[in-house]
Amino acid sequence: MLSSLTLTIPENIYIKDPQSSKLGRRILEFSIILIDKIGIEGFTFKKLALEIQSNESSIYRYFENKHMLMLYLVSWYWGWLEYKLVFSTNNLTDKKEVLCRAISAITENPKKDESFGFIDEVALHQIIIHEYSKIFQTKDVDEENQNGYFIIYRRLIDRLSQLILDYNSDFKFPKMLANTILQGALKHNFLNQHFPHLTDNNQQNCEHIKIYFQTLTFKLLD
Amino acid sequence: MLSSLTLTIPENIYIKDPQSSKLGRRILEFSIILIDKIGIEGFTFKKLALEIQSNESSIYRYFENKHMLMLYLVSWYWGWLEYKLVFSTNNLTDKKEVLCRAISAITENPKKDESFGFIDEVALHQIIIHEYSKIFQTKDVDEENQNGYFIIYRRLIDRLSQLILDYNSDFKFPKMLANTILQGALKHNFLNQHFPHLTDNNQQNCEHIKIYFQTLTFKLLD
DNA sequence: ACAAAAATAAAAGTATTACTTTCATTTTCA
DNA sequence: TGAAAATGAAAGTAATACTTTTATTTTTGT
Known part of the structure; x- marks a missing residue:
């Protein structure tokens, strides 16, 4: 992967671009580590400030609140998936292979x-596995959607559903299938970690998730 | 439907059984209406108390906190779906019809x-459409799962995956498919309401969700 | 019908959170 | 080098999510 690439995040999500300064990058870097450790509920800007030897009020100069920070991280994640999807299907001509690899890129764990x-x-x-739903399942979805906060997810759905249509133009539910794959992959990762008896997995890894969604997709489309 | 039936909810979810008293039933009845109106984030026991002309401290004698109340409501919902599923497939012998109707029962809106x-x-x-993920996507899932708080959902998954296996005993992912249908139906309802451009729906109702999951299921299993 | 027990209500109190504000200090860079 | 911008420290505020105490009402067994 090209380590000099930067993902572009909608401007209105942040107050000051966190990728533009050292402190901003530390906020991103350590917020991910801290939220992963203690969960979004327990996470506060005060704790993060302590962690990075900075100050609560300084973090508030980058993000309005932790919800906006999460929106930023989620957008970054979708942007990164989009990049992986495009990169892994680039230069391929066989439509089945393209779709197959796209599903791999989405469902394989980093x-x-x-x-x-x-x-x-x-x-x-x-x-993302643990918190992504909380980000849009709020009373403000519609307003935030109007603000364009979810635009990267939309782009990803459009892209994946286009690959589905490229493969079978008669299929009636390309966007629904795209959502099923993207969100389902996350959901099944969660089940795998916390409710293994609710899955059909008998190995340690998450190979079965990829196989499941590839099987499902091609059974549906062929 | 039999209006004298009562759904049984795991005892450790509540402090005092809300179905056992008038105040308890008012708590359930009006918490649903209030949460639907203002969302789980804005909902407090204080506001609910005001609504039902009771007192904050009285509600705390039924539920430890609003998270436990939500757990109760979610359990009730899964229990109700299970009832609808069993009721609508009762006395049928044709396995395809059973599975088809089971999916209808799950994906059709009340x-x-x-x-x-x-x-x-x-x-x-x-x-449930708007809040169900928040209920188990917390740092305490594993502990709460140990406590048996999600037992009704598990029973529902077991039941649906059994119907899937009854129809096609060779299928390798019955539980994953059951989860895809149950959680996917909710997710697509959410998308339909807030992100219509991310769906393939061109009507007002949610018929397409049922059709989508029935198509998906039988394409996968046939 | 009545006393005891249980349930509910009212009010006040506490710790924490999610910020905001003000002002001082440091860093940047023209 | 000096002005502007960024950051830090500390204090303040309103709301939340409870807990506690005490008073009042309701229920229940006899």
């Missing part, structure tokens, strides 16, 4: 060493 | 008039 700058993707992936 | 006692199922369904 590895420790494929780090993208100062972001710990493994920890971020864990955060 | 109607105003099929009220079960003092519970407003339409409002409860809305709450």
Whole structure:
């Protein structure tokens, strides 16, 4: 992966661009580690400030509140998935292979060493698995959607559903299937970690999630 | 529906059984209406007390906190779905029809008039659509799972995955498919309400969700 | 019908959270 | 080097999520 690449996040999500300063990057880097450790409920800007030897009020100069910080991290994650999807299907012509690899890119878990700058993707992936629903399941969804906070997710759905249509243009539910794969992969990771008896997994890894969604997709489309 | 039926909720979820007293039933009835109106984040026992002309401290004698109340409501919802599922497939012999109707029971939205006692199922369904993830996506999942708080959901998954296996005993992912249907139906309802451009729906109702999951299931299993 | 027990209500108190404000200090960079 | 911008320290505020105490009402057994 190209470590000099930067993902662009909608401007109105932050007050000051955290990728533009050292403190900002420390906020991103350590908020991921801290939220992964103690969960979004227990996480406060005060604790984060302590962790990075900075100050509560300084963090508030980057993000309005922890919800906006989470929105930033979630957008970053979707942007990163989009990048992985595009990168892994680039230059391929066979439509089945493209779709198959796209599903792999989405459902495979990040590895420790494929780090993208100062972001710990493994920890971020864990955060998304555990917290992503809370981000849009609020009373303010509609307003936040109007503000364009979820635009990267939308782009990802559009892209994946287009690959689905490229493969089978008669299929009636391309966007629903795209959502099923993207959100389902996260959900099944969660089940795998906390409710193993609610899954059909008998190995340690999450290979079965990839297989499941590939099987489902091609059974549906073929 | 039999209006004298009562759903049994695990005892350790509540301090005092809310179905056992008038105040308790008012707590359930109006918490559903209030949470639906203002969302779980804005909901407090103080506001609920005001609504039902009772007192904050009295509500705390029924539930330890609002999280436990939500756990109660979610359990009630899963229990109710289980009841609908069993009721709608009772006495049928054809396995395809059983599975098909089971999916209908799960993915069809409740109607105003099929009220079960003092519970407003339409409002409860809305709450579940908007809040159900928050209930188990916490740092305490594992502990709460140990306490048996999610037992009704487990029973529902077991039941649905058994119907899937009854129809096709070779299928390798019955539990994952059961989860996909149950949680996916809720998720797609949410998308339909707040992100219509992320769905493939061109009508007002949610028929397409049922059709989608039935198509998906039988394409996978046939 | 009545006393004891249980349930409920009212009010006040506490610790924490999620910020905001003000002002001082440090860093940046033109 | 000096002005502007960024950061830090500390104190303040309103709301939340409870807990506690005490008073009042309701229920229940006899």
